[in-house]
Amino acid sequence: xxxxxxxxxxxxxxxxxxxxxxxxxxxxxxxxxxxxxxxxxxxxxxxxxxxxxxxxxxxxxxxxxxxxxxxxxxxxxxxxxxxxxxxxxxxxxxxxxxxxxxxxxxxxxxxxxxxxx
Amino acid sequence: xxxxxxxxxxxxxxxxxxxxxxxxxxxxxxxxxxxxxxxxxxxxxxxxxxxxxxxxxxxxxxxxxxxxxxxxxxxxxxxxxxxxxxxxxxxxxxxxxxxxxxxxxxxxxxxxxxxxxxxxxxxx
Amino acid sequence: xxxxxxxxxxxxxxxxxxxxxxxxxxxxxxxxxxxxxxxxxxxxxxxxxxxxxxxxxxxxxxxxxxxxxxxxxxxxxxxxxxxxxxxxxxxxxxxx
Numbered sequence: 001x002x003x004x005x006x007x008x009x010x011x012x013x014x015x016x017x018x019x020x021x022x023x024x025x026x027x028x029x030x031x032x033x034x035x036x037x038x039x040x041x042x043x044x045x046x047x048x049x050x051x052x053x054x055x056x057x058x059x060x061x062x063x064x065x066x067x068x069x070x071x072x073x074x075x076x077x078x079x080x081x082x083x084x085x086x087x088x089x090x091x092x093x094x095x096x097x098x099x100x101x102x103x104x105x106x107x108x109x110x111x112x113x114x115x116x117x
Numbered sequence: 118x119x120x121x122x123x124x125x126x127x128x129x130x131x132x133x134x135x136x137x138x139x140x141x142x143x144x145x146x147x148x149x150x151x152x153x154x155x156x157x158x159x160x161x162x163x164x165x166x167x168x169x170x171x172x173x174x175x176x177x178x179x180x181x182x183x184x185x186x187x188x189x190x191x192x193x194x195x196x197x198x199x200x201x202x203x204x205x206x207x208x209x210x211x212x213x214x215x216x217x218x219x220x221x222x223x224x225x226x227x228x229x230x231x232x233x234x235x236x237x238x239x240x241x
Numbered sequence: 242x243x244x245x246x247x248x249x250x251x252x253x254x255x256x257x258x259x260x261x262x263x264x265x266x267x268x269x270x271x272x273x274x275x276x277x278x279x280x281x282x283x284x285x286x287x288x289x290x291x292x293x294x295x296x297x298x299x300x301x302x303x304x305x306x307x308x309x310x311x312x313x314x315x316x317x318x319x320x321x322x323x324x325x326x327x328x329x330x331x332x333x334x335x336x337x
């Protein structure tokens with residue numbers, strides 16, 4: 001669920017972006033590519049074209065279904081938009097190590113996925 | 118008990134409409150969590166629960182999100198077996214064509230067999 | 242065989258209809274909480290189709306002063322009996 005509790009701010013060029021206790025953007029509308037890059041830096045990730053296309057799949061998923069996907073539906077959505085070679089958990093694990101559904105949702109400016117632990 | 122691979126897992130029975138309570142959302146959440154963890158999930162819309170499938174649902178007066186987007190998302194979670202209680206539909210003067218998703222109508226006679234066939238049944 | 246559990250009175254709620262339509266011919270039905278009202282002779286007719294497979298929870302009848310007023314066709318079980326019914330059933334399905 002989207003949290004509304006402001007925990008800290010992400011600061012980019014004196015602009016303050018509100019983050020919830022788990023580091024997710026509180027207002028999805030504040031998301032920009034600079035925000036994504038700053039959040040990625042916190043995760044130790046440098047965004048490449050392969051990352052960006054996943055973030056866009058996530059943004060589209062959210063626009064359509066009003067929720068951030070768990071891992072399985074994310075894999076399915078990626079397969080549908082980018083083809084079966086990329087729609088595999090190994091690909092996502094490689095790009096967003098740890099918990100791809102959670103990490104990628106955070107970088108895409110979405111709330112934390114509801115249906116995964 | 119006999120188990121066939123397709124229908125032996127979780128059946129979630131949804132008996133409440135959107136907006137009036139949080140039962141529908143909680144039932145859908147349970148279904149999505151189970152599906153996210155790889156369970157084979159079927160949904161049965163029963164009684165008033167059939168109104169969850171009405172097209173053109175809107176955000177509630179207090180800004181509550183509707184469930185239409187979630188219902189459309191079911192296929193992304195591979196929840197493809199959607200059953201509707203025929204009696205519940207006709208009690209409201211509705212038919213299958215009025216609903217927003219492709220569903221399978223189930224008569225009272227067959228309904229009971231769906232309950233026995235699933236390894237787990239949750240009612241919401 | 243499944244054990245179905247209903248906790249609402251047929252006088253005020255139509256949940257009993259959903260429970261009945263979910264029942265196979267072997268399944269049993271246990272009335273608990275406000276559901277035990279359904280064991281009264283005036284209301285037990287709603288459960289005619291499951292006669293012989295209808296149970297009501299003693300503790301809930303007792304606390305409502307209804308224990309002596311149960312219809313003879315209803316089998317009264319206490320909490321231990323509830324546990325036994327649960328054990329005998331493959332699964333329990335709650336209707337509320």
